[in-house]
Structure formats: C-alpha cells, structure tokens
Amino acid sequence: MPTSPSEPAGRAGRADPAGPSGPATAPTPAPTAAPAAVPRPAAHPGPAAAPVVASAHRAAPARADLAIVGAGPAGLAAAVTAAGLGLRVVLLDAGDRPGGQFYRHPAPGLGAARPEALHHGWAEFATREAALRAHESAGRITYLPLHHVWTVVPVGAAGARRGHGAPATEWILHAVAGHAPEERAVAVTARAVLIATGAYERQLPFPGWTLPGVIGAGGAQAMLKSGLVLPGKRVVVAGSGPLLLAVAGSLAAAGATVPAVVEAASYTAYAGRVPALLRNPGKLVEAAGYGGALARHHVRLLTRHAVTEAHGTERVEAVTVARLDRNWRPLPGTGRRIPCDALAVGHGLVPQLELATGLGCAIRRSPDGTVALELDAEQRTSVPGIWSAGETGGIGGAQLAMIEGELAAHSVAGALPAARLTRSRARLRAFADAMAAAHRPGEGWTGWLRDDAVVCRCEEVPAGRIREAADDLGARDARTVKLLTRAGMGWCQGRMCGPAVAALAGEEGAPDRRPLSCPVPLRHLAELPPAGH
Amino acid sequence: MHSPRSLVGGTPVAAHEITFDGRELPALPGQSIAAVLWGAGILAWRTTREGGAPRGAFCGIGSCFDCLVTVNGRPNQRACLVPARPGDTVTTQEGTGRADLAV
Ligand SMILES: Cc1cc2nc3c(=O)[nH]c(=O)nc-3n(C[C@H](O)[C@@H](O)[C@H](O)COP(=O)(O)OP(=O)(O)OC[C@H]3O[C@@H](n4cnc5c(N)ncnc54)[C@H](O)[C@@H]3O)c2cc1C
Ligand code: FES
Numbered sequence: 001m002p003t004s005p006s007e008p009a010g011r012a013g014r015a016d017p018a019g020p021s022g023p024a025t026a027p028t029p030a031p032t033a034a035p036a037a038v039p040r041p042a043a044h045p046g047p048a049a050a051p052v053v054a055s056a057h058r059a060a061p062a063r064a065d066l067a068i069v070g071a072g073p074a075g076l077a078a079a080v081t082a083a084g085l086g087l088r089v090v091l092l093d094a095g096d097r098p099g100g101q102f103y104r105h106p107a108p109g110l111g112a113a114r115p116e117a118l119h120h121g122w123a124e125f126a127t128r129e130a131a132l133r134a135h136e137s138a139g140r141i142t143y144l145p146l147h148h149v150w151t152v153v154p155v156g157a158a159g160a161r162r163g164h165g166a167p168a169t170e171w172i173l174h175a176v177a178g179h180a181p182e183e184r185a186v187a188v189t190a191r192a193v194l195i196a197t198g199a200y201e202r203q204l205p206f207p208g209w210t211l212p213g214v215i216g217a218g219g220a221q222a223m224l225k226s227g228l229v230l231p232g233k234r235v236v237v238a239g240s241g242p243l244l245l246a247v248a249g250s251l252a253a254a255g256a257t258v259p260a261v262v263e264a265a266s267y268t269a270y271a272g273r274v275p276a277l278l279r280n281p282g283k284l285v286e287a288a289g290y291g292g293a294l295a296r297h298h299v300r301l302l303t304r305h306a307v308t309e310a311h312g313t314e315r316v317e318a319v320t321v322a323r324l325d326r327n328w329r330p331l332p333g334t335g336r337r338i339p340c341d342a343l344a345v346g347h348g349l350v351p352q353l354e355l356a357t358g359l360g361c362a363i364r365r366s367p368d369g370t371v372a373l374e375l376d377a378e379q380r381t382s383v384p385g386i387w388s389a390g391e392t393g394g395i396g397g398a399q400l401a402m403i404e405g406e407l408a409a410h411s412v413a414g415a416l417p418a419a420r421l422t423r424s425r426a427r428l429r430a431f432a433d434a435m436a437a438a439h440r441p442g443e444g445w446t447g448w449l450r451d452d453a454v455v456c457r458c459e460e461v462p463a464g465r466i467r468e469a470a471d472d473l474g475a476r477d478a479r480t481v482k483l484l485t486r487a488g489m490g491w492c493q494g495r496m497c498g499p500a501v502a503a504l505a506g507e508e509g510a511p512d513r514r515p516l517s518c519p520v521p522l523r524h525l526a527e528l529p530p531a532g533h
Numbered sequence: 534m535h536s537p538r539s540l541v542g543g544t545p546v547a548a549h550e551i552t553f554d555g556r557e558l559p560a561l562p563g564q565s566i567a568a569v570l571w572g573a574g575i576l577a578w579r580t581t582r583e584g585g586a587p588r589g590a591f592c593g594i595g596s597c598f599d600c601l602v603t604v605n606g607r608p609n610q611r612a613c614l615v616p617a618r619p620g621d622t623v624t625t626q627e628g629t630g631r632a633d634l635a636v
Contacts, residue, residue: 094595096616101594106541107563107616113543179615181607200596212576212589219593223613227568228537228561231576255535314587315576342576457591457599460583491598496591 061142064090066412067173067190069149069355072100073125073398074390075196077405080131083140085413090188091132091141092175094148094518098129100198100390101218102398104225118225118250124402147175147186150517152193152355154385167384176518192385192412195356195373196405197517199349199391202370204239204445205463205500207453208310208319209345217247217346230256232342236319238262238307240439241348245294245301251344252297259338260300262321264328264347265439267303307343308335308448316343322448329444348439349395350499353512356392359383366394368436369508377422378411379404387412396432400425446503455504456497458490466504477507549619553578560617567593567600567612570623578602578612582628602626 066082068075071093079091091098099105103125106112116122135141154168173188201216208214215223215231217239223229234257237248248261294301302321308330309320323334351372357363362374362382372394379387389408390401403425410417449455451464469475469484478494478501481487487501488494493514494501502508545561551569552558560569567590570578577587579601590613591599600612603624612623 109546109562110564111543111545112541114541117540117542180610200594201592210586210588212587215590216592216594216597219591219613222593223568223571223590224537227564227571228541229564229568229571230537231571253535254537254540457588457597460581460586491601492596495596 061088061090062189063170064088064142064188064190066090066192066194066409067092067171067188068194068196069093069152069173070100070196070198070390071095071098071143071145072196072198072390072401073102074198074392074401074405074408075100075194076103076125076128076132077402078194078196078389078409079141079143079405080128080135081406081409082413083135084131085409085415087140087409087413089135089141090144090190092144092147092149092173092188094146096145098132098143098145099125100398100401101222102401104222106226106228110228112228117253121399124399128402144175144177144186144188146179147177148518149173149175149355151515152195152359152386154359155189171385192387194379194405194408194412195361195381195386195388195392196390196401197352197355197392198401199351199395200495201346202348202350202441202499203345203496204347204441204449204503205453205455205497206306206308206310206448207450208312208316210454210457211310211312211316212314213312213316213342214310215342215344217244217344218349219346220342220344221247221250224250224254228254230254230342231344232340233257234259234340235342235344236260236262236307236321236338236340237344238319238321239345239347240264240441241346242435242439243346243349247344247346248299249293249297252299253293256342258297258299259340260302260321261294262305262307263301263303264306264324264441264445265303266326267301267438306330306445306448307345310343311337316340319343324442325444326442327444328442329447347441347499348436349391350495351392351395351512353392354514354517356381356386356388357513358515359386361386361388364394365508366436367433368395368440370395371512379408380411394429394432395436396428400428400432403428441499441503443503446500449500449504455500456485456487456490458492458496459486459488461485461487461497463504466501470505475505477505478502481505549617551617551619551621551623553623554625560619564617565613566602566604566610566615566617566621566623569617570612578623579626580628585628 065087067090068079071091076098079089082089105115151174153172156169170191171193175186176183177186201218235251237244244261248258252258304324305321307319308322310316311318318337318339320335322330350370363371364374366372373388373392375393379389381388387408389404403421407417449463453463455463465485469481475481481501549560550557551560558573577589579588588599591597593613595614601609602612603626604610605622608626
C-alpha cells in the first residue's frame with residue numbers, strides 16, 4: 001500500500017491553469033509506480049509525526065497528508081478511503097454532523113428511530129460514517145465539525161496561488177470554529193487539499209418571493225431532514241430539476257399536502273437523452289420511486305409551468321402558476337391561482353466554488369449554465385496539490401459525489417482505483433450532463449420578473465433598478481450592476497441574486513468569487529499571516 | 534395523519550423551552566432555532582432595514598442570511614444554523630443588528 005508519498009515529479013505540465021480541453025482529457029496515469037501526488041517538502045516530518053494541539057478542543061496532526069473541506073457524500077467518502085490508504089486526514093465541515101446536504105439527518109437528541117425514511121441509500125452513508133468513527137478513534141482521521149473554512153493559503157511558493165510559478169508545498173486552511181459567541185480561529189496545515197464544498201440552490205426571483213413561507217426547495221428538505229419540521233400544511237413545490245421530485249416526495253410523506261409540483265422544463269426533453277438514462281438503471285429506479293411516491297400522495301406534476309407570483313401580506317397565501325413557452329417565457333392569459341401556505345422553490349444547484357476560485361483553480365461552463373471546476377480524470381484541479389470532488393466539479397448527485405471522493409483519495413495517495421469506480425463516474429457524469437441540459441433555464445424566465453419585484457433580498461434592490469443599470473447606464477456584468485445598485489453586496493454575497501443579476505445584465509453567470517467564504521469576526525482576520533508566508 | 538415524527542419514529546430525549554418575543558415555545562434537543570420557530574408555526578422573525586418587510590428562513594442551509602435573529606441579546610445569528618439551547622431568549626430583529634463581521 002502506497003502509504004509514503006515520495007517526491008513530487010511529473011506534474012510540471014499541470015502548473016498552468018487548464019484551458020477547456022486541458023486536464024479533463026488527461027489520461028488516467030499509471031498509479032502504484034507513479035510519483036505520489038502529495039507534494040512533500042524535504043524537511044517534512046511525515047505522516048508519523050506526533051500530533052500537536054492545533055485548536056483548544058481537538059488534536060489535529062501538525063501537518064496532515066490531506067485536508068478535506070466538506071463532509072458531504074464526496075468529502076466523507078474521500079476521507080475514509082484516504083485513511084484506508086494510509087493517509088493522515090483532517091476533515092473539516094461547517095455543519096455539526098457528517099453527511100452534507102443529501103445525508104442531512106436529525107440530531108441524536110431528536111431520537112429518530114428510522115432516519116433512513118428520509119433518504120435513498122442510507123446504508124451507503126451508515127457504513128462510511130462507521131468507518132469515519134473507526135478511523136477517528138485510531139487517530140487516522142481528525143474530524144472537525146462546526147469548522148467553516150473561509151480561506152486556503154499556499155505556503156512555500158510565491159505565485160502558486162494563481163496557479164503558476166512553483167507549486168506550493170503545503171497549505172494552511174483558516175476556519176471559524178463553533179457557534180457565536182464562543183467562536184474561535186483555527187488553522188490546519190496539510191500537504192494536499194480536497195475541496196468538497198458542494199452546492200447551494202439556484203434561485204430565479206419572481207414577485208413575492210421574499211414573503212415568509214416562500215423557501216428554497218432544498219431548504220425545506222434540509223429543515224425537514226434535520227429538524228423534523230414543515231413550513232406549512234399545503235406546500236406548492238416549484239422551479240426546475242429532479243430535486244423538486246425528491247422534495248415533494250418527502251414533504252408529502254411527512255404529512256404536507258402538495259397541491260402541485262410546478263416544473264419549468266419539460267421532462268420530454270429527456271427523451272432525446274435516453275441512452276444516458278438507460279445506462280443508469282439505478283437512476284431510473286430512483287425516478288420511478290419518486291413517481292410512485294408522488295402518485296401515492298396525489299401530487300400533480302405540471303411541466304412547462306412556473307410560479308410567476310406569490311401572494312400574501314404577512315405570509316404566502318397563494319401562488320399564480322402560468323404556462324411557459326419552450327424558452328421559459330410565461331404565456332399571457334394562462335395564469336391561475338393555487339391557494340397554499342408555503343412554497344418550496346429552486347431552479348437547480350450552483351457549485352460552491354469560492355475557496356477554489358480564490359486559489360486560481362480553472363473553471364468550466366456546465367450544461368446547466370452554472371460554472372464548475374475543471375477537473376482531470378483523477379479529480380485534480382489545475383492547481384497542483386488541490387483536488388475536488390462532488391458538486392463542485394458539476395452538479396451530479398450524491399452517488400457520483402461519493403465515487404469522485406473515492407477517486408480523489410486514490411489520486412492523492414498515488415494508488416490505483418478500481419476500474420469500476422472510473423466506469424461508474426463516466427456513466428453518472430453522462431447522466432448528470434443530460435439532466436443539466438434538460439433543466440437549463442430558458443432566457444424567457446425574466447418575463448415574469450416585474451420591475452417592482454425584489455431581486456437582491458439582502459439589499460432590497462428591485463428588478464427595475466437593475467434593468468436601469470443595464471439598459472441606461474450600460475452595466476454589462478454582475479460586478480458593475482453591484483457597484484451601481486448594491487445588488488449582490490449584502491450578507492449572502494450574491495449567492496441568492498447572482499444568477500438573476502447576471503441574466504438581467506445579459507451575462508451568462510459568473511463563477512463564485514468571494515474574498516471570504518463566510519462572514520469572519522474581524523479579530524480573526526487580524527490573525528492571518530501576511531501574504532507569502 | 535402523517536407527520537415528520539410518524540415518518541422517522543422514535544421519541545426525543547428530553548424536550549425543553551425557549552422564549553420568542555416573550556412567548557414560551559417547546560423545543561426538541563438538536564433542533565435549530567429556525568426549526569423550533571417553524572414547529573410553532575412562526576415563519577418570520579426579522580424585518581428588513583429598508584422596507585421593514587418580514588423575513589424568516591429561506592435557504593435553510595446557512596447561505597442566504599435571511600433568517601438573522603437576535604439570540605440572548607446577540608443580533609445577526611443565523612437561526613437555521615444556531616441550535617436552540619434550553620432557556621434561550623430569542624427576539625425579533627429589526628433592521629440591522631450590529632455589524633461586527635467582515636463580509
Ligand atoms: C439545500 C440542499 C438540499 C439538498 N437536498 C437533496 C436531497 O434531498 N436529495 C438529493 O438527491 N440531493 C439533494 N441535494 C443535492 C446535493 O448537492 C447532493 O447531490 C449531495 O449532497 C452532494 O454531495 P457533495 O458532497 O458534493 O456536497 P454537499 O452534500 O453539499 O456537502 C458539502 C459539505 O461541505 C460543507 N462546506 C461547504 N463549504 C464549506 C466551507 N467553506 N468550510 C467548511 N465546510 C464547508 C457543507 O457544510 C457540506 O456539509 C441538496 C442540495 C442542497 C443545496
Ligand atoms: S435560512 Fe438561509 S441562512 Fe438561514
């Protein structure tokens with residue numbers, strides 16, 4: 001077992017940021033004999049170094065072989081695989097339990113006897129969680145929950161941050177740990193980093209979307225899975241993408257009435273992509289499962305429709321649903337009201353990239369119009385020493401995320417992955433791309449965005465002001481709009497309004513760029529070493 | 534009648550209480566403050582700076598910051614992330630709390 005990575009070599013070609021045809025087409029290298037992927041400085045103490053106390057509460061190794069950001073399906077699978085291959089791993093996650101979005105589950109205190117009732121494939125999580133606990137007690141994995149990594153900085157190489165110059169020899173991850181008011185700053189040093197930060201929901205605003213009771217579709221799912229609560233009794237589910245079916249199924253199973261699932265795309269768009277579907281029997285069964293659950297609960301699926309307005313004063317009381325043309329433009333005169341006390345809405349997912357883009361990792365455009373990381377066959381980004389797996393490399397679901405995590409762990413350890421893994425990834429990626437293309441928002445959606453509708457929830461900027469900035473003041477991208485209107489300048493840093501602002505400015509949607517991944521107490525910023533250290 | 538509880542079965546370890554604007558609300562161990570409020574049928578616990586519009590949880594996962602609330606006198610806490618602890622005093626947040634974070 002390749003437990004001791006040797007000198008880095010043969011990676012020189014990867015020092016440049018990858019073009020669109022770069023690393024994605026790189027051949028799978030020959031593994032056991034290949035140079036180990038973890039850059040190792042000569043004076044490095046190595047995996048057997050005695051752990052030192054890096055934070056007040058938990059012991060992390062002085063230098064981990066691999067630091068993983070995100071304990072979702074991708075990061076968790078990577079951590080247990082890497083530890084199994086002999087690496088010393090530190091696994092950090094902003095949340096308090098492993099599992100990420102898909103395997104989000106109630107806290108132990110809630111005493112759920114059947115948490116698996118909220119998930120497909122619970123066993124895949126349970127075995128990995130058990131492995132995590134075993135590796136933890138054996139000292140191979142340091143798992144740090146409630147640690148939000150807000151920046152990753154290279155050590156030992158000027159210029160490595162932007163992907164050129166000599167590769168960094170190690171990385172420092174800065175995190176905010178714990179809940180206010182007891183939060184504290186923690187730094188973790190590692191020779192390789194895996195970014196598995198997942199995704200957040202894409203929102204396309206409409207009049208009334210800021211009313212209480214209008215919530216993200218994934219958000220409703222997350223609140224149900226972790227807190228066992230529902231936002232209302234009669235919940236319309238709307239937007240686009242397969243997640244809507246899962247959300248409607250869980251809400252209905254938990255006792256909500258779901259009058260309709262309103263899907264902007266047409267599932268017949270899948271017909272042209274049947275080969276990809278047929279190569280994924282598991283996914284077909286899953287789709288059929290959702291269909292069955294929806295039929296059982298009498299949930300209607302309206303395709304080529306959208307919620308074009310939410311009504312109410314103190315909270316949502318009804319929504320208007322209208323037919324769309326092929327380009328997602330609402331057809332006049334087709335609107336009708338559906339009474340409800342909550343609306344769960346989302347239009348697919350957006351990869352969460354700020355840590356990776358901050359490091360200069362190359363990006364690519366996905367078929368759903370979002371920006372994802374450009375990764376090679378071993379899950380390497382264009383920056384040597386930085387890997388990524390899961391939704392950050394393109395939205396693809398939990399199963400693909402786990403496979404990618406395992407592939408990344410093998411690559412970091414310089415080990416040969418099972419051919420089965422590579423095959424499954426290709427199959428699931430093809431399927432994900434087909435779905436992504438079918439649910440890509442049509443440009444006509446802005447037809448339902450009246451000028452008085454709020455677009456930026458944080459700064460309360462209406463669509464009319466953004467259109468003015470674009471049409472009268474010549475703003476052509478989200479950045480300029482932000483400077484002119486404050487849209488995207490608030491707490492969420494444009495995560496909620498970004499896609500809409502870009503669309504109104506006539507831009508395709510910019511990659512996630514944020515100086516800090518989350519708000520950081522100012523006193524922690526002061527603890528950052530000056531650049532170059 | 535189905536409910537989230539009937540779906541997952543079991544019983545919570547020990548219930549406790551928090552107060553919201555002076556009202557006592559039942560909380561289950563491990564629930565976030567947003568979950569406790571939703572459980573009591575409360576969907577809004579903040580008003581915006583400009584329009585004074587009511588807001589509550591939106592993204593459910595810590596990324597939208599719409600669910601900001603004042604907990605034990607500290608404003609700008611994300612209700613969807615912060616666990617409800619026995620005896621917590623939660624109050625509606627009006628406009629800006631206090632800006633001591635760098636974004
Ligand atoms: C709100 C929401 C709900 C979803 N619900 C479902 C569902 O019910 N069914 C389904 O099939 N798919 C669902 N998905 C899709 C989801 O993306 C899954 O496909 C799967 O969880 C992806 O796995 P992942 O490991 O790539 O990312 P995730 O599961 O998203 O895991 C990423 C992890 O990284 C952590 N993280 C992110 N940034 C940082 C940081 N800077 N520092 C520290 N930790 C960080 C997060 O806390 C999270 O635990 C949902 C997505 C979202 C956004
Ligand atoms: S609901 Fe979005 S941050 Fe809490």
